Every structure is written in structure tokens, then in C-alpha cells.
Amino acid sequence: MPTLKTSPYDVIIIGAGVNGCCSAYTLHRAGLRVALIDQNGIASGGSGAAGAFISPKISKAGELKEIMSEAHTEALDFYTTNFPNFTLVKPLLHIANSPKEGEKVESFIRDTHLKHSNIPHKIQTLLSDEAQNAASIYFDTGAIVDAQGVCRAMVDGIDFYCFKAEHITHENGLWQVGNLHAKHLVLSIGAYPKLLPVDYVGLRGIWGHRIDIETSTHIPCILHQHVSISPTNKEGIVAIGATHDVHYSPFSGEPYDLVQGREILLEKASKTLMLNNIIVLADYTGLRSGSNDYLPMLGNLVNADATLAKYPHIRHGQAVNPTDYLYYPNVTMINGSGGYGFVLAPYLAKRLKEFIADGFEMDPILSPSRFFPRWAKRQS
Ligand SMILES: Cc1cc2nc3c(=O)[nH]c(=O)nc-3n(C[C@H](O)[C@H](O)[C@H](O)COP(=O)(O)OP(=O)(O)OC[C@H]3O[C@@H](n4cnc5c(N)ncnc54)[C@H](O)[C@@H]3O)c2cc1C
Incomplete structure (x- = not known):
């Protein structure tokens, strides 16, 4: 005390x-x-486990979209102005992970005021066929912050x-x-x-797992699809995350299966692009608290x-x-x-x-x- x-x-x-x-x-x-x-x-x-991507929420028009859009603009300004040493600014490619999400992406593209452009060729060539054929939006500015820092x-x-x-x-x-x-x-x-x-x-808790890895594949921007794959402000470290597990609770007393969690993350990442020579460096797990x-x-x-x-x-x-x-x-x-x-x-x-x-x-x-x-x- x-x-x-x-x-x-x-x-x-x-x-x-x-x-x-x-x-x-x-x-x-x-x-x-x-x-x-x-x-x-x-x-x-939960905060210590986060990615933590400062990304727009791809959603259809409504109150949630308005609030998230204002929050996203304020957050980019807040972290880049006040905490530049903990903030990495990179372009952000959001790729739909299902046809239903594809509709949201298309509708978002029609309305958004956020600057976006065509996917550069060198990024396009990195992507899997699935990712290349899905609806997507390439924002000129995205960011990831060092959550704990x-x-x-x-x-x-x-x-x-x-x-x-x-x-x-x-x-x-x-x-x-x-x-x-x-x-x-x-x-x-x-x-x-x-x-x-x-x-x-x-409120409900949604368990998440993310990892930091080393890979010989160069990741030039922040990628979101089935999971996020992103460079970080730690030299050579790529963040992959996160899972959304509504069934696991740390309060249950059951141990969490880290190995299986890693496998799920890497399998999801592989649907977006091929990552070579992977070494998993660290695991981060925690509960997000989501409102109903x-x-x-x-x-x-x-x-x-x-x-x-x-x-x-x-x-x-x-x-x-x-x-x-x-x-x-x-x-x-x-x-x-x-x-x-x-x-x-x-x-x-x-x-x-x-x-x-x-x-x-x-x-x-x-x-x-x-x-x-x-x-x-x-x-x-
Ligand atoms: C794996 C993962 C990835 C994520 N990725 C992103 C992302 O990319 N971008 C993004 O914006 N968000 C992300 N999130 C979500 C984000 O981390 C959460 O929304 C955020 O952490 C919520 O913060 P919080 O301060 O409300 O809660 P928490 O971070 O959970 O903090 C609550 C704190 O309260 C303390 N506490 C509780 N009860 C008591 C008590 N009785 N006495 C003293 N202390 C107490 C706890 O110890 C805890 O530290 C992610 C979350 C997870 C788990």
C-alpha cells in the first residue's frame, strides 16, 4: 500500500x-x-496485449461509424504529436476477409474522407491470390503504437x-x-x-492472442485481413494479431493453449501473404472488453x-x-x-x-x- x-x-x-x-x-x-x-x-x-493499430473501423453508416471516424482522426493526431517515439506511421492496406466484409469495404470506399489510393505494385505482388481478388482499400496513412511503451x-x-x-x-x-x-x-x-x-x-470479454515474429519477408505496410501483419517500431520485428476467442476466459482457471494460438495466427496470416523463415519472439494475450x-x-x-x-x-x-x-x-x-x-x-x-x-x-x-x-x- x-x-x-x-x-x-x-x-x-x-x-x-x-x-x-x-x-x-x-x-x-x-x-x-x-x-x-x-x-x-x-x-x-488487455492493453498490454494490443497490437496496437490505429486503424479506421470499416463499418456501414451510422452512429458507430461517426464516432469511430472522429476517434480515429483524433487518435492519429494524439499519438503522432505527443508520442512520436512510440508511434510508427505507415500506409495501411485493409483487405476484406469475406464477401460480406467486401460489401462493407465497398460502401466505406464510397463515403470515406480518408485519403486512399491504388495499391502499389510492389505490395500487390506480395499478396496471395485470395487477397488480390478481395475488395480492399489502401490508406495513405495508418499507424501502430507500442502499447506498453x-x-x-x-x-x-x-x-x-x-x-x-x-x-x-x-x-x-x-x-x-x-x-x-x-x-x-x-x-x-x-x-x-x-x-x-x-x-x-x-460488457463481455473477448480473449485475444498476438505474436511478435522475425521473418525474412519485408513487410512494407500495415496489412489487415484475417489478422493484422505489420512492421513495428522495433527494428526487424513484425507484429501478427490478433485472435478473437469468445469461448476462452482466463477467469475459468483453464490454461490457455499458446501453441495452438500461434498456429491459428500463422495460418490466418498465410492467407494474406507468404512469410518466410519465421521465428516467434513473443506472445501477448489479454481480454478486450466489448460492449453489447x-x-x-x-x-x-x-x-x-x-x-x-x-x-x-x-x-x-x-x-x-x-x-x-x-x-x-x-x-x-x-x-x-x-x-x-x-x-x-x-x-x-x-x-x-x-x-x-x-x-x-x-x-x-x-x-x-x-x-x-x-x-x-x-x-x-
Ligand atoms: C490481443 C489484443 C489485440 C488488440 N489490438 C488492438 C489494436 O490493434 N488496436 C486497438 O485500438 N485496440 C486493440 N485491442 C483492444 C484494446 O487493447 C482494448 O480495447 C483496451 O486494452 C481496453 O483498455 P482498458 O484500459 O479499457 O482495459 P485494460 O487494458 O484491460 O485495463 C484494465 C486495467 O484495470 C485493472 N484493474 C481491474 N480491476 C482492478 C481493481 N479492482 N483494482 C486495480 N486494478 C484493476 C487491470 O489490472 C487492468 O490493467 C487489442 C486487445 C487485445 C487483447
Whole structure:
């Protein structure tokens, strides 16, 4: 445990993944006193396993596409401006991995404002027949960041405490976590147990495995198809990832089969291009925390018991305006970024800072309370 801090912080953040680190960085730069807590260290959860590609999400028109597009632009600017040493900028070739995805790629090409061009001949010749014949888009700019390096750099100079937060209490307008106190509490705990009784928050953990390899094949750009294959900012190292395994959970106690995971990754990579003389250098595994509706979460948390006590008929479908729900005071959850945590973190952290430091409202579309009414109906 850290030594007792008598004067309270402005904000305690639990969880030092990319969301916690980026929030700490942004709030600290805005002049707030921030304490960051993690049970295992910086980027020890899903974030430490990430690729971490700053790639646009290829999706059809809608809210998700709008948010992802804005987040992608902000993220490219954020990492290249503030953390250039941890960011490798390269062109990005996205190749559809199925006919259905091909339709999304075609529709994305029609709408996107992102600069894209024809695939250069030297890249085309590297690709398998399957990859050459699939729908694709070649962006002039993509990026990959060093996940662990950038998280550590973001929290340089910020008070970090390594312990597991278990009992969270609120007294006299302050949250207490261990010996730490603050007016605001931010929960950026990824796919781990939620710490407050907020079962309505619709999240699921999706296990992922990626590897770093050495290969004699030169990879000139970032490639996404069945998996991503990319140069990294570590000389000679190519990143391959990641798997999406909805069945495996590290909380089950079952061991994860690393050898089989590597085989799956290399087999998927081989559908895009031939990699020669491969040596696997490192494995990275972790849980992504994805929301049930694919939108990320940024917002205050409904106190379910208090709200159901005040509006018992919500259970039977009574419509109550979310502004009338009862919320835990000054608690914000950031979560549900799925496979796009590094893309979304600067976007979410900026809006968290605008809420805490500048008094702006958060976007209700992102609020975790969106899951509350449907959950409440199941409580009858
Ligand atoms: C294999 C893989 C590849 C990925 N590739 C990409 C990619 O290319 N691009 C991209 O944008 N995203 C990628 N992602 C997704 C991205 O990593 C996640 O969206 C992101 O890590 C979510 O970050 P987070 O901060 O919300 O959660 P996490 O990184 O999981 O952090 C949560 C932290 O909270 C801590 N914690 C939880 N409970 C407690 C407690 N009670 N007390 C103290 N500490 C606690 C945990 O120890 C953990 O460190 C990938 C993920 C995986 C697994």
C-alpha cells in the first residue's frame, strides 16, 4: 500500500490500461491532481496485449461509424504529436476477409474522407491470390503504437499506486479507495469484475492472442485481413494479431493453449501473404472488453437499487427519462472499446476531461445507463 495521502486528489482512476493512462494524462495536463491505481502495473490487462493499430473501423453508416471516424482522426493526431517515439506511421492496406466484409469495404470506399489510393505494385505482388481478388482499400496513412511503451509514457509524472481496489466507499463528498481520497472516481477496469453493483452494464470479454515474429519477408505496410501483419517500431520485428476467442476466459482457471494460438495466427496470416523463415519472439494475450452494442462507454453509473426503489414500475416497462435515474455521485465508467481501445482512448479521455474540468455534458449515446431499462425489466 502507498503511504497515506492526507490531502485528497481531484480524481482517482482505477485501471491503468490505455483508457486509464490516457485519462490520467489528459486530466493531469488540464491541471487536475490525479491518482492512478492498478492491481498489476501499467498496461497489465488487455492493453498490454494490443497490437496496437490505429486503424479506421470499416463499418456501414451510422452512429458507430461517426464516432469511430472522429476517434480515429483524433487518435492519429494524439499519438503522432505527443508520442512520436512510440508511434510508427505507415500506409495501411485493409483487405476484406469475406464477401460480406467486401460489401462493407465497398460502401466505406464510397463515403470515406480518408485519403486512399491504388495499391502499389510492389505490395500487390506480395499478396496471395485470395487477397488480390478481395475488395480492399489502401490508406495513405495508418499507424501502430507500442502499447506498453505509450501507456508508460502517458503516466510519467503521475502518482501511480499498485494495489487491487476492493472496497470503494463514498463519504462527505469524497470517494475513498485504500488510503486515497478524491471527489471524482473513474473506473477504467476493462473486462475485470465491476467493483460496484452495476450488473446492467452490458460488457463481455473477448480473449485475444498476438505474436511478435522475425521473418525474412519485408513487410512494407500495415496489412489487415484475417489478422493484422505489420512492421513495428522495433527494428526487424513484425507484429501478427490478433485472435478473437469468445469461448476462452482466463477467469475459468483453464490454461490457455499458446501453441495452438500461434498456429491459428500463422495460418490466418498465410492467407494474406507468404512469410518466410519465421521465428516467434513473443506472445501477448489479454481480454478486450466489448460492449453489447459495440459502442464504447463513457458516462456516469446508475445506482440500480436506488433507481428501482424510486421507480419500481421500470421493471414493468415504465419509461423514465435517464436524467431522472439516480446515479452514483461523480463516478464515470470508461469501457467497452472492444478491439479499438487505442483508437478510442484519446477521444474518450478528451470528453472525460471536458466533463470533469470544463463542465460540459457527456454524450448520452455513450452512457452506460443505456443498458439499464432493459436489464431492469428482467428484474421483475
Ligand atoms: C490481443 C489484443 C489485440 C488488440 N489490438 C488492438 C489494436 O490493434 N488496436 C486497438 O485500438 N485496440 C486493440 N485491442 C483492444 C484494446 O487493447 C482494448 O480495447 C483496451 O486494452 C481496453 O483498455 P482498458 O484500459 O479499457 O482495459 P485494460 O487494458 O484491460 O485495463 C484494465 C486495467 O484495470 C485493472 N484493474 C481491474 N480491476 C482492478 C481493481 N479492482 N483494482 C486495480 N486494478 C484493476 C487491470 O489490472 C487492468 O490493467 C487489442 C486487445 C487485445 C487483447
